Amino acid sequence: MHAYQDMVFSTAARLTGNDAVAEDLAQETFLKAYEHFDTLKESPTAGGWLKTVVTNLTLNHLSRYRKRWKFFSDLRRPDAEEDDSESGVPEALLGLSSPDDLFGGVQADERRAIVERALKQLPEHQRVPLVLYHFEEMPYQDIAQHLKVSLPKIKTDIMRARLALAKVMSGSGLTLENLET
């Protein structure tokens, strides 16, 4: 459990954006793992099994929550935020080629915290596909199937999430000077 608990918790926390819920989901994942302890204890694919289980449990949790609050959540979807993320991206940001350029002199620990905070700030319909694509390395088609959303919408949501994330990250850690170097 020691070897995998960070990975399991991270997956749930990044998908839900909520640490308390992520801890519950991680607990449920390990309880399921203990039910299959005999087959998993020697298995080289135990990590993959745990990742699949925690991802599915989290997506199920989000889907249940989404159905329950769909009507109300749809009403409060901030359109302004969407418009903002599509409006454009600073030229300086596009000139960057590596995370070191993006973060300039920001310390590694602080950089990680900024990224995690930025991920949490994304709306769920952008955060979940982004995390599945970049952290879980799931192809667009699979994400669309899992989330029961059209492929073009998934691509748009991920693109907007990247833009929003890049803006938050650059806003948190950059000055114009180190953006342009």
Next chain:
Amino acid sequence: MTEPLDSRHPQNVDRIERLVGTVLKEQPPRRAPSSLEARVMAELERRAALPWWRMSFLHWPLLVKAAFVLGSLALVKFALTSTVILAGRVQSDPVVETITRPLGWAGRTADSFSRAASFCSTLFNAIPSHWLYIGTALAITLYIAAVALSATAYRTLYANK
């Protein structure tokens, strides 16, 4: 300040994807709370301490599972047989009287409900149909208004906090 560029341009999309992808790939796993392991162990101990009859059917001992299935089948057979036998014998008056006497109050209650239903049905038939349409439309409008009101209240009082 530099001018914002079109974020939908394929070249720009690719550059942002690479940049954000690299940042996210470098992100180490988040540290799990120290309470997680203790919670899992405590839950495992709690589950292990449960007697078998409080666990799901899958965790019951094999013999008990078999006995339960056989018992259920026997019960179904007994219920079906009893129904058939009773249906044949229940024609005799003493049996009917013995069964129905303690249930007299139930019969009277059912009779009252039946009269009330009949009265409502007569009343319903007496109402002109256009009144019914107006009433239905009003009910639907009120329902939609109630949902809209609660959605607005949710947005104002809870979601925007």
